[in-house]
Amino acid sequence: MNHLNLLERLRRVESPNLVPSHETLFWLRALGSEVWDAEGKKYIDFSSGFGAASVGFSHPLLVSKIKTQSESLIHGLGDVYSSLPKLELMESIERLLGFSAKGILSSTGTEAVESSLKTAKIYTGKPRVIVFEGAYHGLGYGVLRSAGRKDFSELFLDQTADIFFRAPFPDNNKNLFDEVLAVIEKEFKRNDVGAVLLEPIQGRGGIRPFPDGFISELSKCVHDSGALLILDEVMTGFGRTGSLFAFQNEGIEPDVIALGKGMAGGLPISASFARAEIMDSWPKQELDSIHTSTFLGNPLCSAAALEVIGIIQKEKLHISAREKGKVIFDFLSDAVRENGWTLRGRGLMLGIDCKNSRDALRSAKIALDNGLIILVDGLVHETIVLLPALNISDKLLKEGLEILRDAIKQTSR
Ligand SMILES: Cc1ncc(COP(=O)(O)O)c(C=O)c1O
Known part of the structure; x- marks a missing residue:
């Protein structure tokens, strides 16, 4: 060919x-x-x-798991009738995070970030979100305006709400650490900021780590303000940066975390987890959920993710x-x-x-x-x-x- x-x-x-x-x-x-x-x-x-x-591609344990799961239950009914792999995956992620947490599963990183933003809005009641220059959180309409590259959003500005305030990136070389924190603290004074959303290491922005100690200082300042810290670990999660999650390297715990990419070794599944009391601010399901999707907790992808998490831990x-x-x-x-x-x-x-x-x-x-x-x-x-x-x-x-x-x-x- x-x-x-x-x-x-x-x-x-x-x-x-x-x-x-x-x-x-x-x-x-x-x-x-x-x-x-x-x-x-x-x-x-x-x-x-x-x-x-x-x-790696087609790890033998992953292939074998996909085969057996696809022969028993390939798809389920999301939040209506759950499946065992979905339950076990969510339990496994909570154990891995190391704090009491509840989650929302989805298929892509973008969806995981967008459900994280919804959770923060419901919990704090505040609509605005601080992001950083150079950020990339996906290209769905909800997160589009957070993108550090203007070309991603400029054709759609009249269709998307601007809920984001873009803080400067505290570049390692420029000694901007304190200045950036001051900018963020000033923004909190508007009293409408519900969350700060960041990648612990910016990925699509050019693999840019924050200066040492910045994220833990930021975390303190976010909590003092009553807002939530949302870590987008879609790229950094599941072992990529040398710890299971990048936040473990920063000595902090996020309020909300978005996960995806490496989670199921190449199958599309993602998750947003929040501290349990935060996630509990969502309304209880009555007849229907106000946030769900067709492939939520798909058993094939959930089983694959469980297997990948097992491989990462065992090896x-x-x-x-x-x-x-x-x-x-x-x-x-x-x-x-x-x-x-x-x-x-x-x-x-x-x-x-x-x-x-x-x-x-x-x-x-x-x-x-x-x-x-x-x-x-x-x-x-x-x-x-x-x-x-x-x-x-x-x-x-x-x-x-x-x-x-x-x-x-x-x-x-
Ligand atoms: C940090 C981060 N968040 C979110 C996303 C969006 O994920 P997806 O492309 O699966 O929607 C990406 C994708 O590159 C990413 O790197």
């Missing part, structure tokens, strides 16, 4: 906004951290499908993410520094800020030609994003890093 022919066929049926304008490839199959394209070429994968294939993949992250830092630091670029992030959520899109895209293209899949993201596509599967083998990690280091060096020439 030829990629150009496939691309032509795709152009006829997919929205032009979604069909790649540049050279592309079609994935045929993937196993572990390797992908084969439709022309038979093999690649090492450092994307894990936007971080979703957290335990201690959050710990290996931490160790592998160190390997990447050691391997790439010199080459990155020589180009005047910056390597940042935590665990296996790392980004190389190339300062401009030309260099980031060039490195990614050279890497792809040499058999390595990496993503480029950031506010102006300036960041090479590294999100390998948590269980990538040492051998593939090293081979991929060699390709990437060569690509970085070639880009500087």
